[in-house]
Amino acid sequence: MLSPAEEHTILSSGAIELRGRVLPASNLTFFGEAAVDGRAVRCVYKPVSGERPLWDFPDGTLASREVAAYVVSQATGWDVVPLTLLREGPFGPGMVQLWREPDADQEPVDLVDPDDLPAGYLHVLDALDGDDRPVALVHEDSAPLRRMAVFDALVNNADRKGGHVLAMPGGHRYGVDHGVSFHVDPKLRTVLWGWAGEPLHPEDAAVVTGLAEQVADPVSDLSKRLAGLLDEVEVRALLHRMERLLGRGRMPVPSGRWPAIPWPAF
DSSP states (O other), X not given: OOOHHHHHHHHHHSEEEXXXXXXXXXXXXXXXXXXXXTEEEEEEEEEGGGOOOOSSSOTTOHHHHHHHHHHHHHHHTSOOSOOEEEEEETTEEEEEEEOOOOOTTOOSEEEEOTTSOOTTEEEEEEEXXXXXXXXXXXXXXXXXXXXXXXXXXXXXXXXXXXXXXXXXXXXXXXXXXXXXXXXXSOOOOBSOOTTTTSBOOHHHHHHHHHHHHHHHOTTSHHHHHHHTTSOHHHHHHHHHHHHHHHHHTBOOOOOSSSOSSOSSOO
């Protein structure tokens, strides 16, 4: 069992050997291993050269946004995002993220029969599946997933699909694919709307307060790290979202000006 420090060393400096592509994915995404001195970790590698141009995000910035999401995740202490770094790879610089294998028997986000909602889950919406059968989008009512919903509101995640939630065997939940985050305009799209409008949990509010203090301090380690990954206006927008969330004291609700659910949802 490798320690977090050992994982960081291997992921940051180990030779990357690609094992295959991750399909389907909007951008070029590889699965592989990073190895050094006979020790290896599995990883995801997304080269900047494989990023598809988007109309609303600057070209070549998705990898740095993924790393910025990890930096914010670590600052919260919630460990929402697996270890994520910027480094050279087989196809040039890009994002490298530690692979986390989810428990296939757990479904923190699911589509179920609207007449048979599972206990311990929150209802998000009703819809029709590809065969025009009624389904309900639900997600579990758990502290790790609630914290992920708060995290998404802070980083302005525009693509929280059900498949971007990884259920770990011990109950922890990881979130992945944060390339379309940190936009200055409101773009929150997520399947985690079950707490919409509910009071912000006091423990979550305390974490956000501490995070806002760090972002507001230009000499803090967090501010310095974010400055190397995001534009200054994007960092200011991050602080504004934190202050607005704390001022309202409630979980976000869909704005009605932007699609609230990513498509496809999984």
